[in-house]
Amino acid sequence: MRVDGTLGTLDRWGRAALPGTVLLFFVLLTLAPLRVPYLADALPLLPALTVFQFSLATPERLPGPLLLAMGVLLDLLLGGPGAPVGVSGLGFVLIRAAVVANRRYLVGVPFLFQWAGFCLLALGFVVLVWSLTSLWTWTAIAPLAAFVQYVVIVVLYPLIGPLLARVRARDPLNVPELSRGTARPGGTAP
């Protein structure tokens, strides 16, 4: 399975850097002046979706410190006077830890299970960010906007999740040994 030569090295490097690069792209895309109603609201949750999706197969390529750094960058760019910097990083690290700990329930299982897992984890993420931001700024932030954001990203997951899964389709590490179910490499749904 080992590929030698320059191309092989490039291939390995590319694979190792892919999740981080995609995450960075989504962090930057958060700020893109996209004027589609509802969709634009959900942009700040796309990095969380990326973290979830890549942690399913290759968590070792999204090391915790990198996630923390990306989260801090996201908070810095998204701004907001008095908003806590680092809360997204905390959320990313927790999502990754939760996915890694519950891999057997999330990898190689029917897509609906995966979706449900994402629903739970994204809810935890939104609640975490909302509560810490409210606490930090000591104002009762209207939870409706955060809720709309959550609903939109949950609805978007079936569209974007498989796409991201396809990006890492030829990955030999795609299906870990502990996996249950019968999904083939790269497949998320039977």
Add this chain to the structure above:
Amino acid sequence: MAIRDDFEVVAGQVRSAVQRFALGLLIIAAFGIMLVGKADTVLVEHVRVVALDLAAPMLEAIARPVGAANRAIADLQEFASLREENARLREENSRLLAWQTAARRLENENEGLRGLSRFHEGPEASFITARLVGDSVSAYVRGALLNVGRRAGVAHGQAVVTGEGLAGRIAEVGENSARVLFVTDVNSRLPVLIERTRERAIVVGNNSPQLRLTLLQSVAGVQRGDRIITSGHGGSFPVGIPIGEVVETGEGSVRVRPFADFSRLEFVRVVDYGVPGLVSNPGVVPATTQPGVSSAGQRVR
């Protein structure tokens, strides 16, 4: 073989312990960063500005195709209603021509009266036109990123206007980027006047599309359709920039719809009033009115 198995078991335990410890360490680090951010806001602002400056070129690269797509969609929508739009504009044009005549007459009259009474007007404002390269719109903040910064003469606290009215004020300034806080943001407070009654009030954002009018002396005097303008109190804003109109007057709360259309902002103007405002950051030296024109921002007037 038993020793080797034992060794592997112990190694595995150590590894898992380190991994668990790593998670705890990361969580502690995240809270540490949050606490540092709370304790040292100046440092965080500084880092924010550096991050903005670094991200601004990349954002601009993303913003252009996105802007083109947005424009294409808007064009398609407008094609559908071209005829009605044309008729509406014709009517509006004739109405505005009448207004123009009135305004000319008043301007002449005003000039004459000012000459008679030796009226001293405030400093003249200059504009920096900027392109919106990023939205910082989320559940918690309403703002945007501009492609002009300190180098073009942008300073903390300056007003940001669109053709329709006030959009917000500059909250952070980098070398080549700046962040606008929209009037609709929950942190936005503006001293305003009700144009018809000249009554003072404060307009407050709450992250929703509409604004709230507070600290009114009497709610009774406000009618639906009243225009709200900046009062110039606080020093950094010129007097009379339109903000919005009253759309709802209820028990103790007056709602205002902003004139600026935040959903299709592309270019804005930063107003340099030339006076170091009371609300401006004391650490930031207000820009002198230099004639230098940067590649990004264009100085008009």
